[in-house]
Amino acid sequence: MSDSFVSIGIDVSKKKLDVYVQHLDQYKQFNNDPYGITKLLQHLKKLKIDIIICEPSGGYERLFLSTATQANFPVAMVNARQIRDFAKAKGILAKTDMIDAKVIADYGSVFKPEPQSYTMHSDLQQYVARRRQLVEIQSREKRALEHVSCDALRQDIEQILQLYQDKITSIDKKIKAMITQDEQSEQKLEILTSCAGIGDVTAAILIAELPELGTINHQEISALVGIAPFNHDSGAMKGVRRIRGGRGNVRKALYMAVISAIRFNPDIKETYERLRKNGKHAKVALVAAMRKLLIMLNALIRDQRIWQKTKV
Numbered sequence: 221m222s223d224s225f226v227s228i229g230i231d232v233s234k235k236k237l238d239v240y241v242q243h244l245d246q247y248k249q250f251n252n253d254p255y256g257i258t259k260l261l262q263h264l265k266k267l268k269i270d271i272i273i274c275e276p277s278g279g280y281e282r283l284f285l286s287t288a289t290q291a292n293f294p295v296a297m298v299n300a301r302q303i304r305d306f307a308k309a310k311g312i313l314a315k316t317d318m319i320d321a322k323v324i325a326d327y328g329s330v331f332k333p334e335p336q337s338y339t340m341h342s343d344l345q346q347y348v349a350r351r352r353q354l355v356e357i358q359s360r361e362k363r364a365l366e367h368v369s370c371d372a373l374r375q376d377i378e379q380i381l382q383l384y385q386d387k388i389t390s391i392d393k394k395i396k397a398m399i400t401q402d403e404q405s406e407q408k409l410e411i412l413t414s415c416a417g418i419g420d421v422t423a424a425i426l427i428a429e430l431p432e433l434g435t436i437n438h439q440e441i442s443a444l445v446g447i448a449p450f451n452h453d454s455g456a457m458k459g460v461r462r463i464r465g466g467r468g469n470v471r472k473a474l475y476m477a478v479i480s481a482i483r484f485n486p487d488i489k490e491t492y493e494r495l496r497k498n499g500k501h502a503k504v505a506l507v508a509a510m511r512k513l514l515i516m517l518n519a520l521i522r523d524q525r526i527w528q529k530t531k532v
Contacts, residue, residue, distance in 0.1 A: 242326065295336065430445065
């Protein structure tokens with residue numbers, strides 16, 4: 221393995237950070253708390269580093285990423301499926317914290333991902349995730365209300381629903397404030413919401429959970445979200461294309477957005493209706509419309525331009 225590109229792999233868990241320094245073949249472990257992260261960064265300061273990589277770990281990676289970004293370390297978070305596929309390709313089937321950290325470091329050496337900033341992004345991600353949690357709870361309470369006939373219980377559930385709505389409204393204001401306080405994010409918000417079908421909530425999800433938007437090509441961004449069709453030819457099954465993997469929360473947001481875009485965005489409407497007329501299943505046409513919308517947004521952010529409605 222060449223030493224010209226120095227990659228550090230970190231396997232993140234709730235309590236520990238397992239760290240592998242590739243060019244030194246060195247393994248260390250630190251606590252996943254402010255003190256442990258400070259000790260880790262002090263150790264890494266002594267080294268020449270090109271990239272520090274970790275995987276998503278249910279939010280347990282956020283403190284490290286935010287702290288490392290603030291300390292000007294080059295950090296990147298890579299999709300766990302990509303890391304696992306990379307390990308399988310190398311014939312590594314065993315899975316321990318130390319092995320995972322080494323595989324992550326090796327992945328960085330081979331693919332050399334670009335560093336990302338996670339300071340404001342980390343906080344925004346947490347607010348967007350919290351909003352999603354509250355909406356899910358609110359939906360469950362609404363379903364429960366449909367089956368309650370007792371007036372006292374109905375009143376109790378309605379009060380809880382109002383409480384959740386107030387919390388969601390408050391979080392929406394906080395998310396908007398966080399985005400407008402960052403010039404780059406505010407510009408993204410303006411561009412995204414100029415496109416028919418994209419509202420403030422969808423735009424916030426894209427800004428928080430798809431920071432690569434506008435920085436990579438259309439095929440890559442589609443694959444990242446999980447709406448790029450892949451060939452699935454096997455035996456007698458020919459010509460089948462399927463989508464898989466990707467960022468589920470972003471995909472769900474795009475699905476809701478495309479339902480609106482089919483009505484109000486001429487480009488998306490044309491794509492959907494053309495496919496339906498050609499005999500494509502509604503679900504297939506919807507996914508194609510989602511991909512069209514995502515590619516459109518990727519181009520708008522890349523070119524830093526406002527969406528213009530196509531004349532019909």
